[in-house]
Amino acid sequence: MNQKDSGTIRVGIGGWTYEPWQGTFYPEKHPKKRELEYASRQLTSIEINSTYYGAQKPETFAKWYEQTPDTFVFSVKAPRYATHRKVLADAGETIERFLTGGLTELKHKLGPINWQFMPTKVFDAADFEAFLKLLPQDINGQALQHAVEVRHDSFRTPEFITLARQYGVAVVMSVDSEYPLIVDTTAPFVYIRLMGTQRNEPLGYPAATLNLWAKRAKCLAKGATPEGLAQLVPSLPDISKCDVYVYVISGNKVSNPCAAMSLIARLAIARPGALHCPGERLS
Template sequence: MATRTKPRIRIGIGGWTYAPWRGVFYPQDLTQKRELEYASRQLTTIEINGTFYGLQKPESYMKWHDETPDDFVFSLKAPRYATNRRVLAEAGDSIERFFASGLTHLKQKLGPINWQFATTKQFDAEDFEAFLALLPTKLDGHTLRHAVEVRHESFRDATFVALAHKYGVAIVLAGDSEYPQIANLTAPFVYARIMGTTDKQAQGYAKKALDDWTERARQLAAGAVPHDLQSVEVRTAAKKGAHDVYLYIISGFKERNPAAAKAMIERLA
């Protein structure tokens, strides 16, 4: 990936196929096979969920690349077979199969990889470091960006944050959710997933909440952790300088997530 001197804030959603979005986000007369084409011109990134459940074909990655604008970026949820296991150090084969499945067909549109862990997975420093050591830093000339989405309170630990910093892996920032929030900057980019949309707001969030998240995204892009986000106290200094930000609006009242994403993109403009 080319190195940026100016950070880019990208806002998107998880997936693009969801029946209730028809007639709300998607025009009623839009054919289903054109949904990605449409969504990628309204948003600036999408997190692909299908990769979490099974390996995708190279042809799928080629198709996704060709249907989206040149400056669009996908993030991918890594396969559950690598993260939903008792011993993470034994995930090597699953990780290798994933990276051999055709990801590079996304070319410059290949963004971060989100390694999501079960809510019951607890922090084990030795085993987690062994897992991080398995993650490749390059793939056919592409510099890979990894994020770990940990969802057990035991990860609110300075040792965990130090490990993420050591390997240059981002800790997924959980917003408006029941999951532990760890806003430490441990990588050259930020990966956030916010989950507070409701059916009571036309844009999913109230205007102030949209303003607040937009301002947080700006601060994170500048390399600063907003004062109203929770971090773990550590001795290791945060990654300094500009950070690309990938922010996804997921869960919550899913019907409103595209509207919330579009509202934030408008504010950033």
């Protein structure tokens, strides 16, 4: 979806390597070295998870760039070593090392960076602002988009929303999870993680739920607040449209690609592979 009065909506999953996806998402005996090539033609974005656990080589980012379509976009999980610390202001070296470690080899396919915090990390305004000050707006001339995934209920406060807006950082919407759902728009893009796919649902989610989130994504892309999602602070008047990133992740992981493709079909998003899940229906 890409219209003048609306941002671009991208839909994907977390990672692309998962053994149970062989034969359920990937064709039987599909070469592992070509899994990203295949996945990037059925989806429009993927959240890279391996960067959360350890550094990747510049050549690896360059390879991922080469294996994916020109319109494909990655989001990247930042290293846990930057966010899993008592004093966030001390994360500067780790942040710089990550951002200068080859990330820009993704070129125009680099989307948001997700800085995920521990569920035990409590909101402290001074502490968190010190962290936000460490996040640059660009690296080597390439613009960066930052999102923060907070997991403690203390972040459900207008003070946090105001701070995120001040620095133009998005707040990740953690849907169908044990973590607080914060839906305020704080940046020119929206980052959604749908985390509740179910084993007994052929498409991962009931059709009604997929329809609902397709509708909400369209609404958010126009800079509006979807019905049924209450913000802590009213939207800023100058947010006229937003790019929207939706990732189906966690839950019943084996069905996440199918749920993502079902959302893409409902949103009528063009993709090179143009496949549907078996038995796919849009209503």
